[in-house]
Amino acid sequence: MVKLTRHIKEKMSQRGIYKDLLDIVLIYGVVKQDKVILNRKRCKNILIRLDFFYKKAKALKDRLHIKNLRKSRSIILKILDKGGITLVIVGDRLITTYNTNIKFKRRRRYKGKKRY
16 A cells, blocks of 8 residues: 655646556556656557457447446546656655656757857
């Protein structure tokens, strides 16, 4: 059982990330050091697999399984829209979460003559 810190609760509300998204990240994400990362590429692969299982469940007419697959698919699509989610974990506590594809602005260098 993982515990949410006050910091992660604040960041989740600021960034539009809710508990269901974190559950999917914990299930399908890749662990790198103290982070669990679910990026766009992995989301697309998961969607392909979910679609495959959806077709099988539809052929078997398993309504409960179809409902769960639809819910998982909608959550994966939300993560894909965000560009992926990274979750930082230390021990049994979730510390923070953020969108994976954050682009940092670089400072441009002055290309003219240097002035002293």
